[in-house]
Amino acid sequence: MQRALELAAPGAGRTGDNPSVGCVIVKDGVIVGEGATALGGRPHAEEVALAQAGEKARGAVAYVTLEPCAKRSTGAASCSEILIQHGIAHAFIAVGDPHPLVAGAGAERLRAAGVLVDVGLMGEQARALNAAFFAQWD
Template sequence: MRLALAQAEKGLGRTSPNPCVGAVIVRDGIVVGQGYHKKAGTPHAEINAIADAGSSCDGATIYVTLEPCNHTGRTPPCSRAVLAAGLRRVVIGMADPNPVARGG
């Protein structure tokens, strides 16, 4: 989770009104992908980490600082992308306080 927090810090001052979020994907104890939310209206941290990891997502664990969103806004739901990528386990730093986005 510390690595995911470090990823999130890269988005400081760039994501408003959205929160800064970081994600790291680990498979067999090795980091295979990482990403952060770079700017409002662009792919979220989970999507960037999944793209970075590619096919290594299957069966892996994603550590994400905020629960993956479960709604469509300017971007599609991250929760669906997490499932489609074949990630086996999701570890979140905190539940999303936004009632529209949580539940992923």
């Protein structure tokens, strides 16, 4: 998760309406994909990391600094959906997303698909990274 936070840090305040998120995909103890939310907010961190990981994502662990989205304003597949499609087995999420389009729905979608989900790893640091984003929903 520390690496995911490091990836997200440079984008803080530079991702439009979206928070800056980091995602690291690990398979058998090796990083196979990593990414951060692009400047302007698209693509999302999970999309970047999964594109890099490719088939190596199947059965892997994802470390994400913010709960993966459950719905996209663009109508594209959500990050929780693409994590499932790529076969992620376990997701560590630093902090839940307070946005009304997510607010627990991303983690629930992962769980419903059989993905192990743990929330809270380095949550304080992830929340601090996107303090302005959280302030608008608190």
